Amino acid sequence: xxxxxxxxxxxxxxxxxxxxxxxxxxxxxxxxxxAIYDLVKYGPTAYNQSPLRVTLLRSPEARERLVAHMAGPNxxxxxxxxxxxxxxxxxxxxxxxxxxxxxxxxxKDAVFGDPSARESAGTFNAALQAGYFIVGIRAAGLAxxxxxxxxAAGLNKEFFADxxxxxxxxxxxxxxxxxxxxxxNPRLAFEDAVTTL
Amino acid sequence: xxxxxxxxxxxxxxxxxxxxxxxxxxxxxxxxxxAIYDLVKYGPTAYNQSPLRVTLLRSPEARERLVAHMAGPNxxxxxxxxxxxxxxxxxxxxxxxxxxxxxxxxxKDAVFGDPSARESAGTFNAALQAGYFIVGIRAAGLAxxxxxxxxAAGLNKEFFADxxxxxxxxxxxxxxxxxxxxxxNPRLAFEDAVTTL
Numbered sequence: 136x137x138x139x140x141x142x143x144x145x146x147x148x149x150x151x152x153x154x155x156x157x158x159x160x161x162x163x164x165x166x167x168x169x170a171i172y173d174l175v176k177y178g179p180t181a182y183n184q185s186p187l188r189v190t191l192l193r194s195p196e197a198r199e200r201l202v203a204h205m206a207g208p209n210x211x212x213x214x215x216x217x218x219x220x221x222x223x224x225x226x227x228x229x230x231x232x233x234x235x236x237x238x239x240x241x242x243k244d245a246v247f248g249d250p251s252a253r254e255s256a257g258t259f260n261a262a263l264q265a266g267y268f269i270v271g272i273r274a275a276g277l278a279x280x281x282x283x284x285x286x287a288a289g290l291n292k293e294f295f296a297d298x299x300x301x302x303x304x305x306x307x308x309x310x311x312x313x314x315x316x317x318x319x320n321p322r323l324a325f326e327d328a329v330t331t332l
Numbered sequence: 333x334x335x336x337x338x339x340x341x342x343x344x345x346x347x348x349x350x351x352x353x354x355x356x357x358x359x360x361x362x363x364x365x366x367a368i369y370d371l372v373k374y375g376p377t378a379y380n381q382s383p384l385r386v387t388l389l390r391s392p393e394a395r396e397r398l399v400a401h402m403a404g405p406n407x408x409x410x411x412x413x414x415x416x417x418x419x420x421x422x423x424x425x426x427x428x429x430x431x432x433x434x435x436x437x438x439x440k441d442a443v444f445g446d447p448s449a450r451e452s453a454g455t456f457n458a459a460l461q462a463g464y465f466i467v468g469i470r471a472a473g474l475a476x477x478x479x480x481x482x483x484a485a486g487l488n489k490e491f492f493a494d495x496x497x498x499x500x501x502x503x504x505x506x507x508x509x510x511x512x513x514x515x516x517n518p519r520l521a522f523e524d525a526v527t528t529l
Binding site for chain 1: 367
């Protein structure tokens with residue numbers, strides 16, 4: 136047994152978890168989303184910069200504002216999922232650094248005063264956190280339907296014109312519907328993805 | 333109970349897991365790394381593009397080639413960790429797409445013939461997979477010490493001059509040493525990271 140994590144949890148999070156393309160009507164509660172966030176917020180980021188922001192679209196009006204920017208095949212599933220979230224990188228994450236990483240107060244200006252350094256670090260670290268968030272959705276017994284097929288410029292203008300947030304991914308969340316899953320595609324073998332020097 | 337994942341697994345992967353800054357001498361075996369990879373390879377990526385590549389540095393010579401490119405404070409811990417891995421994005425991931433996503437054979441050239449589209453998608457999706465990989469290290473009962481403080485251009489030239497791989501993160505892996513952990517820094521409250529529309 137090379138893994139300590141019990142096999143049921145391995146299945147729940149990775150082996151049996153699948154990207155869902157349709158969902159039942161069962162709602163995703165605020166309590167579930169809070170539990171997901173309060174679990175995955177502990178995943179590590181560089182200097183604890185924690186740039187991930189989550190925008191939950193609960194009103195029909197907000198949902199339609201999003202659907203307009205999704206790629207064609209993503210529109211119907213985004214319209215009908217019980218809950219849809221925009222995962223974004225806050226490129227002004229440095230404003231919170233004095234609180235998040237108090238050990239080095241000068242980080243905020245000396246390292247991350249530069250917008251391009253923030254954009255690069257914020258995008259990378261929020262993507263890491265998006266990985267944790269998908270794992271967290273599964274930890275709540277829910278299926279995730281992550282999508283990157285959208286007009287990012289249009290979405291950012293629609294939702295984040297007055298902030299430093301930049302959309303990375305849109306995720307549908309819910310209980311999988313009857314025909315939610317496509318056949319699983321192959322993964323790269325260990326030998327093809329891992330090199331030992 | 334808003335989460336289905338059992339509390340022991342929650343602790344192992346997120347709540348009690350911490351970034352380690354020192355490690356014991358206990359080796360990390362090939363079997364452990366293979367078990368980690370074979371778990372987290374199932375995490376989703378766009379079009380199953382699976383761009384993450386892992387370079388394990390096991391020989392002292394390879395380790396020293398890496399240490400030379402690490403930022404000062406990261407050098408001693410990288411030199412002494414039982415195992416160090418470079419996590420990189422394969423920006424030529426499209427070569428494997430016909431096998432990884434056979435449903436749409438034209439993806440390889442029509443969408444990802446463009447190097448800048450590959451660079452952007454590969455970097456983002458490999459970062460997601462880096463998040464899964466950190467979770468996987470913890471699933472093996474090991475501590476991760478992820479680092480982004482290195483000279484990426486120098487590292488890429490040293491290790492990836494003849495390939496499309498681009499380093500994203502270096503991770504030390506092992507059992508935590510006696511003074512491995514710094515005090516945990518605060519995380520953003522749910523209300524500060526999550527917005528409902």
